[in-house]
Amino acid sequence: MKKSIGISILLIVIGVVFLLDNLNYVHISVAELIRTYWPVILIWMGIEKLVRDLR
Numbered sequence: 001m002k003k004s005i006g007i008s009i010l011l012i013v014i015g016v017v018f019l020l021d022n023l024n025y026v027h028i029s030v031a032e033l034i035r036t037y038w039p040v041i042l043i044w045m046g047i048e049k050l051v052r053d054l055r
Contacts, residue, residue, distance in 0.1 A: 006048050 020026045
């Protein structure tokens with residue numbers, strides 16, 4: 001259940017970034033974001049798994 005909430009939040013954030021880019025509020029490349037912040041994504045996934053295993 002917790003994993004689906006985390007994935008849902010991630011999809012919502014990605015959708016908001018795409019929407020803001022299409023409306024020209026921000027000029028951002030999703031590929032550049034992933035390339036820059038991939039370690040944060042891995043850390044987030046690791047912490048989520050750790051919390052899930054502790055329960």
